[in-house]
Amino acid sequence: MTTRKKYILTALGGVLFGIVLVLAAFYTSSATSTNESCAACHVHPRAETSWKQSKHYMNKSGVQTDCAECHLPPKGTASHYWEKVKFGLHDIWMYLTHDKEDFDFESKRTEEYAPNIVFNSSCKKCHTNLFPEDITDDGVAAHLYYEENEEKLGLQCVSCHLDAGHFIAGYKHEKMTTAPIDTTGPVYTEPASVTSFANFIETIPGTRASISMIAVPGGKFMMGSNKGDKFSRPDEYPAHEVTISPFFMGEMEVTWNQYWAFYVETMSEGRTKPEVIYANNSRPDVDAVSGPTPPFGMPDQGWGMGNRPAITMTHYAAETFCQWLSLKTGRHYRLPTEAEWEYAARGGTETPYFFEGKPSSYSSQGLWNSIFGTDTTTINRYAIYALNSKNRTQEPSRVAANPFGLRNMLGNVMEYCQDWYAEDAYEKGSANTVNPKGPATGTDYVVRGGCYNDDASELRCAARRHSDYEAWLKTDPQNPKSIWWLSDMKGIGFRVVCDAEN
Amino acid sequence: MKQEGMSRRHFLTGAAAVGAAAVAAPALLASCSGKDKLTPLKKEGEFYVPELPDKAIEGKELKVGLIGCGGRGSGAIINLLDAADGIKVVALGDVFEDRLNDVRNRLINERQQEVPQENCFVGFDAYKKVIDSGVDMVILTTPPVFRPEMFKYATEKGVHSFLEKPIAVDAKGYRSVMATAKQAQAKGLSVVVGTQRHHERRYVEANKQIQAGMIGEITGGNVYWNQGMLWYRQREAGWTDMEWNIRDWVNWKWLSGDHIIEQHVHNIDVFLWMSGLKPVSATGFGSRQRRVTGDQYDFFSTDFTMENGIHMHSMCRQIDGCSSKVSEFIQGSKGSWNSETNEIKDLEGNVIWKYDEEKAKQEFQQHDPYTLEHVDWVNHIRKGTAHEEATDNAISCMAGIMGREAAYTGQTVTWDEMTQSQQDFLPEKLELGPLDLASMTVPVPGQ
Numbered sequence: 001m002t003t004r005k006k007y008i009l010t011a012l013g014g015v016l017f018g019i020v021l022v023l024a025a026f027y028t029s030s031a032t033s034t035n036e037s038c039a040a041c042h043v044h045p046r047a048e049t050s051w052k053q054s055k056h057y058m059n060k061s062g063v064q065t066d067c068a069e070c071h072l073p074p075k076g077t078a079s080h081y082w083e084k085v086k087f088g089l090h091d092i093w094m095y096l097t098h099d100k101e102d103f104d105f106e107s108k109r110t111e112e113y114a115p116n117i118v119f120n121s122s123c124k125k126c127h128t129n130l131f132p133e134d135i136t137d138d139g140v141a142a143h144l145y146y147e148e149n150e151e152k153l154g155l156q157c158v159s160c161h162l163d164a165g166h167f168i169a170g171y172k173h174e175k176m177t178t179a180p181i182d183t184t185g186p187v188y189t190e191p192a193s194v195t196s197f198a199n200f201i202e203t204i205p206g207t208r209a210s211i212s213m214i215a216v217p218g219g220k221f222m223m224g225s226n227k228g229d230k231f232s233r234p235d236e237y238p239a240h241e242v243t244i245s246p247f248f249m250g251e252m253e254v255t256w257n258q259y260w261a262f263y264v265e266t267m268s269e270g271r272t273k274p275e276v277i278y279a280n281n282s283r284p285d286v287d288a289v290s291g292p293t294p295p296f297g298m299p300d301q302g303w304g305m306g307n308r309p310a311i312t313m314t315h316y317a318a319e320t321f322c323q324w325l326s327l328k329t330g331r332h333y334r335l336p337t338e339a340e341w342e343y344a345a346r347g348g349t350e351t352p353y354f355f356e357g358k359p360s361s362y363s364s365q366g367l368w369n370s371i372f373g374t375d376t377t378t379i380n381r382y383a384i385y386a387l388n389s390k391n392r393t394q395e396p397s398r399v400a401a402n403p404f405g406l407r408n409m410l411g412n413v414m415e416y417c418q419d420w421y422a423e424d425a426y427e428k429g430s431a432n433t434v435n436p437k438g439p440a441t442g443t444d445y446v447v448r449g450g451c452y453n454d455d456a457s458e459l460r461c462a463a464r465r466h467s468d469y470e471a472w473l474k475t476d477p478q479n480p481k482s483i484w485w486l487s488d489m490k491g492i493g494f495r496v497v498c499d500a501e502n
Numbered sequence: 503m504k505q506e507g508m509s510r511r512h513f514l515t516g517a518a519a520v521g522a523a524a525v526a527a528p529a530l531l532a533s534c535s536g537k538d539k540l541t542p543l544k545k546e547g548e549f550y551v552p553e554l555p556d557k558a559i560e561g562k563e564l565k566v567g568l569i570g571c572g573g574r575g576s577g578a579i580i581n582l583l584d585a586a587d588g589i590k591v592v593a594l595g596d597v598f599e600d601r602l603n604d605v606r607n608r609l610i611n612e613r614q615q616e617v618p619q620e621n622c623f624v625g626f627d628a629y630k631k632v633i634d635s636g637v638d639m640v641i642l643t644t645p646p647v648f649r650p651e652m653f654k655y656a657t658e659k660g661v662h663s664f665l666e667k668p669i670a671v672d673a674k675g676y677r678s679v680m681a682t683a684k685q686a687q688a689k690g691l692s693v694v695v696g697t698q699r700h701h702e703r704r705y706v707e708a709n710k711q712i713q714a715g716m717i718g719e720i721t722g723g724n725v726y727w728n729q730g731m732l733w734y735r736q737r738e739a740g741w742t743d744m745e746w747n748i749r750d751w752v753n754w755k756w757l758s759g760d761h762i763i764e765q766h767v768h769n770i771d772v773f774l775w776m777s778g779l780k781p782v783s784a785t786g787f788g789s790r791q792r793r794v795t796g797d798q799y800d801f802f803s804t805d806f807t808m809e810n811g812i813h814m815h816s817m818c819r820q821i822d823g824c825s826s827k828v829s830e831f832i833q834g835s836k837g838s839w840n841s842e843t844n845e846i847k848d849l850e851g852n853v854i855w856k857y858d859e860e861k862a863k864q865e866f867q868q869h870d871p872y873t874l875e876h877v878d879w880v881n882h883i884r885k886g887t888a889h890e891e892a893t894d895n896a897i898s899c900m901a902g903i904m905g906r907e908a909a910y911t912g913q914t915v916t917w918d919e920m921t922q923s924q925q926d927f928l929p930e931k932l933e934l935g936p937l938d939l940a941s942m943t944v945p946v947p948g949q
Binding site (some may be wrong): 129131132133135136140141143144477479480 | 678682684850916
């Protein structure tokens with residue numbers, strides 16, 4: 001055989017081998033993209049039953065959309081194969097190392113998590129026409145908004161169609177017709193009589209709602225963090241001494257029962273112009289405030305009402321609640337200042353949390369903890385956070401109070417303060433150390449305490465956050481956007497404080 | 503749009519161009535040497551250039567229905583018959599029998615086409631009956647407030663539409679048209695809008711120059727429709743409120759959208775068309791001085807901020823005894839174009855391009871844009887190439903709506919707010935009966 005012939009044969013062999021390899025790869029890829037293949041590891045039956053109830057299975061056309069058509073980028077793209085390998089390895093690892101009973105299916109079907117496992121490019125590959133023939137006017141409005149803001153606001157199909165692939169009972173079909181108000185117990189006729197500086201139960205006249213108020217003694221404390229404190233951020237510096245006068249503070253975050261009492265009495269007609277509301281509520285002689293418009297869908301996210309913290313209200317709504325409560329009771333209720341909030345949260349302690357333990361041992365951040373797990377024994381008693389919340393708020397009875405007797409100061413939901421947020425508020429304001437009120441103006445408000453899906457490091461008493469209305473209302477297609485309800489932030493609520501001058 | 507193969511004619515022109523280039527090359531090189539090369543705003547093929555032959559291509563017979571037998575409707579149906587052979591008018595619809603009969607008789611006398619009596623429909627639901635009568639295509643020329651519903655119905659039934667402008671007068675109508683336009687596109691329908699400048703040779707040619715970069719980047723514009731008073735109808739005995747309103751429709755904002763949309767949308771549309779920009783906000787004013795009937799304004803003056811931050815100013819007036827001006831002016835970084843003179847000037851004021859009317863006259867017989875838009879409409883239908891102009895026109899109408907609301911309220915009105923507004927002018931009950939005329943008052947800004 002000549003060298004030339006050998007060369008040709010080798011080349012031919014190479015080509016043949018290449019073809020076989022490609023065919024094998026193609027076959028493997030197809031075979032591992034079937035529903036059966038997915039179900040081999042994804043053994044949780046709820047995924048399948050909810051899929052079969054969803055529009056992607058149960059529809060007029062009888063066409064079914066399979067797992068890989070949504071949970072991988074479109075076929076034929078490079079990212080399809082890349083994600084396939086990535087997910088495949090991850091899924092096999094999880095299958096081998098985790099117990100399926102521990103799998104929290106509910107927490108995966110949230111607006112926050114779903115975009116990690118549903119590819120927008122895949123949605124759009126099939127749904128090329130966002131304006132099908134039977135679309136409603138609301139649908140057209142929403143899709144025009146989507147097309148114009150998709151990139152700017154990072155909108156995804158699942159931001160609004162979370163139930164498209166897996167059915168969620170009450171996700172969208174349910175609309176709140178009447179406020180789910182508590183009708184047990186007596187209707188109060190008088191506000192509480194408060195004669196001394198002690199805990200009391202505020203009874204809201206004309207409603208069945210009451211609020212447990214804790215007398216928080218005045219005192220001095222160190223506000224903020226020192227550089228070098230684990231997980232501290234620059235906006236917490238410098239730690240500085242602050243003096244706080246006595247005040248009353250709600251034992252718990254304002255509950256749905258309390259919030260609906262407010263809503264029923266103050267509800268504004270849908271689409272009332274914000275200016276009309278602002279004008280009415282800021283009149284000095286106002287005797288009846290204008291409150292929230294009806295919410296879109298169920299604002300409790302289907303998690304339950306009752307004593308769970310009311311959520312998804314705007315800062316203005318929270319302030320209006322206080323205004324209403326003040327009018328009803330004749331006492332001055334308001335949101336806490338940031339300093340009051342931190343003072344109350346610390347409850348006289350000087351540690352990162354009001355309970356024992358270090359952020360570094362509770363946090364899931366860092367290689368060590370992510371591999372070997374975190375210590376949860378103490379924090380579990382006091383706070384609802386990422387590791388024990390099942391990705392939703394929980395009843396306040398689940399946690400123990402802090403030394404002042406306040407529950408859920410850390411975790412469950414973030415709480416609005418009355419202060420404007422500024423990163424350098426402590427640096428600039430540290431001279432004013434008696435009942436500080438924060439910067440004179442700003443664009444976002446301080447929110448504190450972390451929420452149910454936060455890491456333990458966000459629950460430190462000193463950790464500061466702020467509202468972000470653009471992001472928190474990004475899927476609200478109305479213009480002007482709602483001044484009452486947030487469309488894209490669920491872990492926010494508030495608690496009230498009451499002045500104690502007399 | 504479907505890519506079409508090179509026709510013989512294209513080929514010949516191409517060959518001629520090569521020959522001409524060979525001859526002109528040295529001169530061209532010399533003249534180009536010192537100058538910047540033009541940077542196109544859009545490359546050829548990236549923007550729509552209608553083919554505008556004198557007459558539509560031959561093809562299968564097309565059945566057309568006319569809905570809205572007023573002045574524009576009777577004009578449009580004749581334009582269509584001029585534009586193409588093999589068109590049969592098979593159905594007519596209107597709310598008023600007298601207007602319908604006018605058109606029917608005109609078609610008999612002038613075009614020897616008799617629409618069968620059983621296909622003449624009178625009433626608010628006449629549009630459905632016309633569309634359901636087996637037509638291929640429909641001309642929609644009722645007062646504009648009705649356009650979105652009719653366009654939607656025609657598209658559902660797979661019927662090609664000619665939409666007289668404007669095609670939306672309120673936010674809800676805008677959204678409806680935007681959705682229907684997508685559906686028409688999906689169905690491969692041909693939808694042409696009566697903003698006939700898109701089919702007027704001098705505008706089409708100017709647009710080619712502008713897209714080729716002759717005036718540089720567009721930096722702003724002014725558009726005008728200033729004219730004398732428009733027609734009106736006084737109420738006659740025996741007319742219901744609804745009948746009076748519809749017969750006098752150009753004076754009632756719920757029907758016409760006011761003249762900043764009804765008429766001036768032509769000019770606003772030219773700027774949006776050539777710049778490819780949408781407005782983000784509008785601030786403006788207007789007032790009523792002379793109108794006799796209705797609840798509309800006599801003039802508007804509006805400053806639009808476009809999405810890239812440049813401004814376009816629009817003015818429109820319908821008052822007798824004042825100067826008239828109906829035109830568009832676009833300023834660019836290297837020059838400007840004016841539709842009044844059909845010229846492009848550089849920044850020193852030298853004319854660097856002018857529409858060659860003589861050449862066009864030698865090349866074509868048909869120059870009437872109202873006929874040419876129907877040529878284009880029929881050609882798309884007969885070739886089976888999908889084409890829709892409703893999306894772009896709806897956006898122009900929305901600009902007009904923003905301008906109107908800015909003047910009516912005295913507030914700055916934004917795109918985001920207006921496109922999501924619940925504004926809906928169509929009455930719930932459509933019948934020749936009473937209307938709440940007392941609520942139809944002339945808007946007062948600042949209140």
